[in-house]
Amino acid sequence: MDTSAWIYPWDVADHGTSALSRVVRDAGLSAVNVAASYHSLFATVPDNPRRHLVELPRGMVYYRPDPAHWRDSAVEPRVSAWVDELGDALTLGRELAERAGCGLTAWTVCLHNSLGRRHPELALRTVWGDVVTAALCVRNPAVRAYAAALVADVGARADRVQLESAHWTPLPHHPHVKLALPHPVNLGMIAQICFCDHCRAAGEAAGVDVGALAGALRRRWQRCYETPVLEPLSTEEGYEAYQAVRVEAVTSLVAELVGRSPVPVEFVTFGDRAATGAHLAGIERAGAAVRALAYGPAERVKEVRAAEEAAPDRPRSLHLGLSLLPEHVADHEAFLGAVGAAGAAPSLSFYHLGLVGAERRTWPGHVRRG
Template sequence: MTANGGDFFRSVYAYPWDVADEGTAAFADRLRALGADTVTLAAAYHAGKFLRPHGRAGKVYFPHDGTLAFRHDPAAYGRLKPAANRLLDTFDAFAALAAEAPDFRRVAWIVACHNTRLGTACPDVTARNCFDDRYPYSLCPAQPDVQDFVVALCRDAARACVPAAIAVETPGWLPYEHGFHHEFAMMPLDDWTRLLLGLCFCDACIEGAQEAGIDAQRLQRRLAATLEDRLAAALPISAARAQDQIAADLLQASELAAFLRWRCTVVTGLVERVRSALPEEIELWVIPSVQRPSARSWLEGSDLAELARAADRLEICFYETSAEEVALDLADVRRRAGSSAVINAVLRPGWPDLAGGAETEAAVRALREEVASLAFYNYGHLPEPALARIGAGFRALEVP
């Protein structure tokens, strides 16, 4: 049990195709040897190009875009219809783990609003920037159809996967740069430019913001003019200057600050709906952002304190370059989320984090008094030396 009164999970993130490649029994044996008792398994995921250093059937894998890795109920969904991953034709990782490794708890990992397949099929529910360009990879959480889809997806995963918890990633808006196919720009992009390019002004956002007393159309026009000048000048802006410009805009442009706060209420409301739709015995964990540091979660519409109240736990990705940076981020997350927030930690025990993985144990020691669970990301991506550090990391939970 944790200090917060819940179970402590020692988890490893994994993909169904890696379980299939390794074989369920061998996969479970390896995780047991590392000290894990939980698998956080991708149940709804997006496209990618993944290097698998210890893959057996191949070293580079292309996931089937925007699909589900569990046997879903088509009748459970409204306008936005999910598709099954092709792997289910031959292998059901959730069922295999339940049958062959029943001692492991399963967490269903749901990527919610990052779905290029659905965004391409239904562009009207995607994010639309201040120039009215659509982002097909980013479903807008202010859209009613998207909210209904995310709620149905999590409820369906709870039914089909019978997990101990649902871990929801991307409950909000994706940032401008998020690994879309062959992203390209022949000018430097600073944080200020990325922020403005990442804001959504679709019909649902404009209507919702205006109901909250924000003149979103005027804000859209103003930001479009600002960005037009910025893109025309193409002048490099330092990281420090970009942060100063963001701070000045938030102080002086009251509509922008109010708009960003309103976005947080949208994401919190969606998470509250998901929590209400799940059985009480299945916990809801929220991955608020993969922005570094976690203080930037607001870029995606995540308010740590409000999400901690809406969900059962925050699943924080402490993807930092050193153990010291992990400790600093943890202190800030605790300050923002509040003393009662239940915080889980996710670490990457190798490049590009934690001095190439050398500070994994030190990072665990920095976290262990404050966190309710520890997970490592991601089984298939990690080379053998990094996999070994998972075991050392779990042992560091107990060793002074």
Template sequence: MKASTFVYPWDVNGDPEAPERIAALGVRQATLAAAYHSTRALTPRHPRHRIVTAEHAAVLYPTDPAGPRWANSALRPHPAGDWAPGDAYGEAAAALERAGLEVHTWVVLAHNSRLGAEHPGTSVVNAYGDRYPWAPCIAQPATRAYLVDLAAEAAVRPGAAGTELESLGWYGLQHLHAHDKTSGVALGDAGMYLMALCFCPSCREGYAGRGLDPDLLADSVRTALEPLWQGAPDDAGWAGVEKLLGQETARATRAWRDETARTLQEAAVAAVRAEAPEGFQVLLHADPVTYHVGANPGVDPAHILAVADGVVVPCADGPGLIAPFAEQGRDGAVLAANFPIVSGMGGDPGGLAAGAARARDLGATELRLYHAGLASDADLEATRKALGAL
């Protein structure tokens, strides 16, 4: 199975040993961040630093805010600060290519706290009126246009053989934002869906188009959530949403959100293909349950495999999410199983070989490893041995 590892430019730039060290893991590809959200990251082997603080969501290559793509847009990408100056992506990509690795871009889209801070109206608004500044509402026309343009620009960097688009869909509450203190009440799968429902003007109009009164819907959501705030157990899954909200209402909200995500995904992939050379591969980070939100937003497996070249599927809790994509029988589709290899972040590099074998049995065609730059020396050695065993 072809394997790729995720990498940040700051893992490579300034560390002449990094490209060969990454290649020595046994991977054939590096998935290199070209547009990324704010983060604080370890660089445990870098000769110049040990901590990188990316203060805001940024593109990691030169962009021209006054250029033709952005001149008429109020929403524009920001260049990185001193954590990734100049063409940080291009410098790292060139070094990785010299080490014999194929480089694909890694593009984070609907996850951007700076966008929410500078343009509060772009954010998801829950039924209580609380804004999620890290979560752009993908129903808003200006936000959708921004995300599509960003996907095209950030994905198709010089020399890249493909891209992986993360967060191309709805975001919700369950996101590590600054010093997160939101786990005191276990809302469960159904509660998290209700907390993800957006009530910005665009979404209110969308619900109305599905026959729902937005004010009554917001009141129903708050009423449905009240027992969960008081500690009642959540009936996990979609059946729990229908029980809490009512079947007809729940299905109408899901229809609006599913259509909104699908059309955005179609537009973004089409924009990337229009910019890309022939043979350029386009993958989406995805979950096969359409109402799920986050970095791996929910998609309809049949639909997304008809739009993109494949998916990158989270496998931190096992490779079971691969199966619904494999069941589509789409010849040539890339089904990449994404395993965390940083033991300090819950990964299990020692179990990678067994997990990868199970993923392959379920239909996975490739592996993704999160994340070579963040992993300890021991984690990298365990990963190298696991890939060698495969």
């Protein structure tokens, strides 16, 4: 079984490639997944020799982009100042991988970032016209060109590209969220469906009366605060067809990204797929391997596997992501239980070498040794 682990570039820089390569080599990892593009973050970093906390207020890239890959993108990536301070994430990642004798995966957060602050025309626009700056619109051509340039750029320097948030961004997904939602499924879904000009045009082309649907959803939002029980959103005329348009946007985006990447591509799925628009079978047919996050003890892993196996869009092959964090697996026995519950998954990826202490970083090696 192939195994890999996620890690941040500052973990590699702070611990050093020599020390970390021993951890990776002892664990028998097939690859390290180094964050090349990442969203905002506040995290504790146990036993890091240089810092105790990491705070990233903006989503940025952590490597030096090659301008040759960005000629067709009107939007330039925001490069973190940490690149000058700590080094280029992909350079650090390659050094670590070579020392450890494993592959390098460019862990790439695509559409959940801070670019909407500088370019509100790229952001998801709600049914009321509000701009959600942390969520880029999958349908927007400029967003798709940005994502394609990003994948081509990081793929030129890695052995694999791992796509995170290459789909509609589920809401709420922001610090200090305060939502008084009596019907969280209905209200949450209404708030995160994009009605920008690009999405409206795609909906109309598919035969949806988008104006009527938008009005119905706005009225539904208000009724959610007044009515104890409501029928599903699918009862609104045009809703299912508009959802199909959202799904097509994600599937076609992934196909474009696979086409631009010079190396294999993996798609990470988590959360409600009605919200993300991810159709896993379609994404797999587009050429991307599919990895589902199953963070938790054995029971949680079994739940995720069962849900995916029963899903109408289930992929033929499902890779899994498991967690090393104490909030997900209380102890070593619980971790091994989660691994056992993964069954015949073709590969496992472990979250996260930089967010746990030295002992837990050894646990993936116990998997390899049985």
